[in-house]
Amino acid sequence: MMWQYGIKIFITVVLVVAVSEISRRSSFWGAIVASLPITSLLAFNGSTLALAILKSW
Known part of the structure; x- marks a missing residue:
């Protein structure tokens, strides 16, 4: 988790x-660059972030 x-x-x-x-x-x-969706993904918790990154590939 850390x-x-x-x-x-x-x-x-x-x-x-x-x-x-x-x-x-x-x-x-x-x-x-500042308005890219990745900045929104950083607001999610770890599991949601990982899921969102995997879905974006």
Whole structure:
């Protein structure tokens, strides 16, 4: 269970850094990356997140 939170935190950090770096170059593309559905999936609990990721493949 603890590893699920670790993965969730890692994905969040990667998304925040990616949006920050992309927004430096283009605010439009930064907004597009920030609005991707993956940010919504991070709000779910671990089992729902895993299920949603598997369904998106």
